[in-house]
Amino acid sequence: MLLIRCFEETVDELFTTGVVAGTVHTCVGQEAVAVGASSALQKTDVVTSNHRGHGHFIAKGGDIRRMMAEMFGKADGYSGGRGGSQLMADYKLGFMGGNGIVGGSIPLAAGMALRFKQQKKSNIAACFIGDGSVNQGTFHETLNMAALWKLPVLFLCENNLYAMSTPVAEGNANTDFAVRAASYGMPGVSVDGNDFFTVKETIRGYAGLARSGEGPAFIEFKTYRFSGHSRGDQRLYRTREEENTWKKKGPLLRMKKYLIQNDVITEDDDRKIKISVRKKVQEAVKFSKASPYPDKETLLEGVYA
Amino acid sequence: MVSYSEAIRQAMTDCMKQDPDVFLMGEDIGVYGGAFGVSRGMLAQFGPERVINTPLSEGSFVGMAIGAALTGGRPIVEIMFMDFITLAVDQLVNQAAKLHYVYGKQARCPLVIRAVGGAGRNYGPTHSQNLEAWFCHTPGLKVVAPSSVEDAYTMMQEAIYDDNPVIFLEHKLLYPIKEDCILKPGKTKLAGSKRLQKGGDITIVSYSYMTYEARAAVQILQKQGISVDLIDLRTLHPLDETIILESVKNTGKVLIVAEEPRSCGISAEISSRIFEQVYDYIDAPVHRLTLPDVPISASPSLEKAAMPDRAAIVRAVHELCSK
Numbered sequence: 368m369l370l371i372r373c374f375e376e377t378v379d380e381l382f383t384t385g386v387v388a389g390t391v392h393t394c395v396g397q398e399a400v401a402v403g404a405s406s407a408l409q410k411t412d413v414v415t416s417n418h419r420g421h422g423h424f425i426a427k428g429g430d431i432r433r434m435m436a437e438m439f440g441k442a443d444g445y446s447g448g449r450g451g452s453q454l455m456a457d458y459k460l461g462f463m464g465g466n467g468i469v470g471g472s473i474p475l476a477a478g479m480a481l482r483f484k485q486q487k488k489s490n491i492a493a494c495f496i497g498d499g500s501v502n503q504g505t506f507h508e509t510l511n512m513a514a515l516w517k518l519p520v521l522f523l524c525e526n527n528l529y530a531m532s533t534p535v536a537e538g539n540a541n542t543d544f545a546v547r548a549a550s551y552g553m554p555g556v557s558v559d560g561n562d563f564f565t566v567k568e569t570i571r572g573y574a575g576l577a578r579s580g581e582g583p584a585f586i587e588f589k590t591y592r593f594s595g596h597s598r599g600d601q602r603l604y605r606t607r608e609e610e611n612t613w614k615k616k617g618p619l620l621r622m623k624k625y626l627i628q629n630d631v632i633t634e635d636d637d638r639k640i641k642i643s644v645r646k647k648v649q650e651a652v653k654f655s656k657a658s659p660y661p662d663k664e665t666l667l668e669g670v671y672a
Numbered sequence: 673m674v675s676y677s678e679a680i681r682q683a684m685t686d687c688m689k690q691d692p693d694v695f696l697m698g699e700d701i702g703v704y705g706g707a708f709g710v711s712r713g714m715l716a717q718f719g720p721e722r723v724i725n726t727p728l729s730e731g732s733f734v735g736m737a738i739g740a741a742l743t744g745g746r747p748i749v750e751i752m753f754m755d756f757i758t759l760a761v762d763q764l765v766n767q768a769a770k771l772h773y774v775y776g777k778q779a780r781c782p783l784v785i786r787a788v789g790g791a792g793r794n795y796g797p798t799h800s801q802n803l804e805a806w807f808c809h810t811p812g813l814k815v816v817a818p819s820s821v822e823d824a825y826t827m828m829q830e831a832i833y834d835d836n837p838v839i840f841l842e843h844k845l846l847y848p849i850k851e852d853c854i855l856k857p858g859k860t861k862l863a864g865s866k867r868l869q870k871g872g873d874i875t876i877v878s879y880s881y882m883t884y885e886a887r888a889a890v891q892i893l894q895k896q897g898i899s900v901d902l903i904d905l906r907t908l909h910p911l912d913e914t915i916i917l918e919s920v921k922n923t924g925k926v927l928i929v930a931e932e933p934r935s936c937g938i939s940a941e942i943s944s945r946i947f948e949q950v951y952d953y954i955d956a957p958v959h960r961l962t963l964p965d966v967p968i969s970a971s972p973s974l975e976k977a978a979m980p981d982r983a984a985i986v987r988a989v990h991e992l993c994s995k
Contacts, residue, residue, distance in 0.1 A: 414742070450774040458778040468766050474732040475767065478739020485695070485721055485745070509733035515727070533741075635835065666836035670811050671910075672770045672780050 368563070368619055368638060371422040373648045375433055375594070378421065378438055378452075381652070387438050389598075391452040394422040396593035399618035400525050401426040403429075403566025404493060407574055413461040413479050414493045414618045415472035418453045419525075419592075420465035423495050427462040435651040440660035448661045455509040468495070470503030473522070477513045480520035480583075491577045493570075499530030501544055507551075510585065514553040517582035521573055523550075524585065527592045530538070531598040532604040547631060548585035559619040560588025564625075593617070677710045677847040679821045679855060679882075680786070683828035684748060686857045686982070688718055689751075691746065694832055695722040698786075704757055707752045708788060718780030719946070725774075734760035734785065736833050738837070739770045741783045746832055753799045754841070756787035762805070768837040770814030783837040784828070790843035790881055790931060791963075791979055796970035805937040807839045809910035815909040816862060817841035819883035821851035823906060830862040832984050838862070841908075843881035847921055864912020866903075867919070871899035874989055875919040878929040879905035882980060886929055889985035898993060908938055914940065917950050924955035929980055934962040956995040959988055 375393040375463025376402060382391045394401065403424035408414070416423040417464035429445075437444030437455050445455035463479065466472040483490045500506055501524060513520050522553035524544060528535055535542050552574065557567050568586060573584035591613035595602050601612070614620075626632045632640070674682070688694045695718075696711060702725035705712025715723040726733040730751065737747035751757045757764075764785070771779040791800035807813045814836050818824040824846075831838040868883070870889055878886045883904045889898045901919045905911070920926050926946060930939040943958045961980040969975050 373910070415739075446774045447776070454770075454774050454778065458742075458775075464771075464775060464779075466767075468762055470761060471735075471767055471811035474763065475739035477739075478736035478745075479734070479743045480739075481736055482740040482743040482745050485740075505732050505735060510729075511727060511735070512729060512732060512736065546841025610903075657995045669773050669776060671814070672777075672782075 368402050368621060369644045370431070370647065371398045371401060371524050372619055373644045374425060374434070375421060377648050377652065378435070379594055381438065388440070389451055391438065392419040392597045393421050393594045394592060396613065396617055397525055397527060397590045399563045399566050399622070400523065400560045400588045400590060404495070404513055404523055404570050405422060407567045407570035408493055411490050412493060412574070414495065415463045415476040415479070416464060416465040416495045417469065417472060417497060417500070418467060420453065420495065424455060424462050424465070428460045428596045429462060430456060431648065432499070432651045432654040433452070436658045439655040439658065441655055441663045443654070443658035449660045461479065470500040470505040472496070473500065473503070473505045473518040477509045477518055477520050480513065480518040481516065483519055484516070488524040489578050491521065491574055493521045493523055496522060496524050497530070497579065498524065498526040498535055498544070499538075501547065502538060508552045510548065510553060510583070513583040517580060520571065520575040521577060521585070522583065522585045523570070524587045525590055526577050527590050529604065531596045534604070544587045545585065552576055553583050553585055555585040555587070555642050557587040557589065561616055561621065598646065599618035649657045673850040673853055674821050674849045674855065675848055676821050676824050677708060679825035680710050680715065680828050681712070683825045683832070685714065685717065686891050687829060687832045688722065693744060694723065694746045696748050696750070697726055697737055698722045699752050700793055701725055701750050706750055708844065709867060710786075711750065712845070716723055716951045722906040725765065730756050730759035731763060733765065734810055735763040737783055738763055738781060742771065742779060746782045747833065748784040748786060751785060751787045752967070752974065753795070754787040755798045755801050757785070757787055757803060757993055764807065764813065764837065765810050769810045772836070773812055773827045780835045781837050782833070782835045784831045785837070785839045786842055786867070787839055788842050788844060790845060791968045791975055792845045792881070794975060797967040800975070802837045802841070802932050804841050805932055808911070808938060808941070813909065814838045814862065814907070816907050817880040818906060818988065819846065819880055819904050821849065822855070823991065825855040826860065827862065827906065829857065830860055832979065833859050835864055841880055845881045846884060848886065862907055865909045865915045866904050866906055867901065867903050867915060869900060869902040871901040871921060874927060875901045875903065875916070875923045876923040876927045876929060876985070876989070877903045877916055879887040879908060879938070880931065882929040882931050883981065886984045886985055887980040889989070892986050893920055893980065893989055898989060900989070905938070911941065911945075912946050913942070917946065920937045920946055920950050924953055926954070926990060927961065927988050929961045929984065930984060931979060932962055933965045935965050937962065937976055956992050959992050961985065961988055
């Protein structure tokens, strides 16, 4: 979780200061969902992500040097500079890619689950989505088919209260997302997404059901992104007071408190861990700066398999 | 004698027997056998796990097929009427088409989209369109359109074993057409344009049902002493222009026949390539027979007025040859 936080804060700074061009969506404040999920899943399970996917990838084992190089548009990036922040994948790790289209990955994940089912494998697919995507057609269509065919797929919805700038209550006639799952005959629950242990235990339970042929589930995680939607967002749609309230409920603070209270780590350990994480991220930046840009000669390569 | 639709069914059946990764998805493809009966009997043969009858959710079952393809499946998806493919465009254009370019070799998307297109059955504006040009405008997708029974069989097999997303254009008016041919299973690769008849007076380029009309026109023209070099495009994207350019160099005259709205389409693309690359060899302006830029009407008289046919081809050839 610390690694994701540090990676995202560094990325944010690199984009804000113009070191890196383009746009980026960071997940500062939402780390517990990504890490809780990957702790509950098995290595052979697959994950699809969205536009805010760095945390999901890191939690699934992504190499932060190659991720950072992708932000820089460099040849050593996961997609050789072709995808940028939103489109990175490592199929060997079961990280099947981010997505630039909100809701775009929902049927993809269900299709992977369909394949597992056809092959009688016990793997499952986990699909990270945000609160914005529950209003896309693919959400409703796919939940229906996933429930109908009892596919081993989990829909993990990070509700950070804003679809870009639009508050959940302004975009949803009913803000209780879990009932949408019920209308497709699938379990739907809403839990605290800022508590690692809650996330992990909830997902583990439904993952077990999906694995044993009981079908899909929809889980809403209440969370908050501390950062803006993307680079250049001045956060005019919410107050600093609201942000501060949520920051006090942040996943990292809570984890640290838990670890210290239970004598797992000391304040000094915490400092040391932060220093080592920062060093790793700085190394990734250094690696990315040194990496060459992709050769222009390769522009036309790989359009077709 | 085998019909065009039987040939497609046979190709799908042969591939499914050989390869457990191949499966079907689509609306009413189960007991009903698809709106045009192409997959009739396949549910009984292969069971519901491999002949998946879907709800009416094109955007998502196409997306699911892509997800399955990325994890080793070879899905064949039927889009009952090509007009409905609009609902799946995001998945095809933003997902399937870009995955291999962005993610490299790890991402392969061997997917066949069987899109039933074309006018001529009085189905009206939203059940009669050929929308293939949109997909030819999308790098990463392949678009193919067989015009004969033999090609329907061979190209379906090739599309299934191709590791890319392939839009397979089927024309309603071709389904009942029967030919005497031997269907040979095999794993050949999708090939480009094909010369159906050699001739020296004029080149005709066409695809899908328009090639069927062109073949009939060529017979009429032959009796009138005009020899046509007839080229069937087969693969619309990526476009194989070599044989077209060679032919035009030889004949100096070209007629392009395409059942598509006139603007920004395949006929315009071919015309442009001829103009760019063999300008010095053409003796008359490139001539195009297309649909006008107008929706297809349900009324038989208006539909017929929009569609090019063999008579229009014969007339256009006479006009060009008199120049």
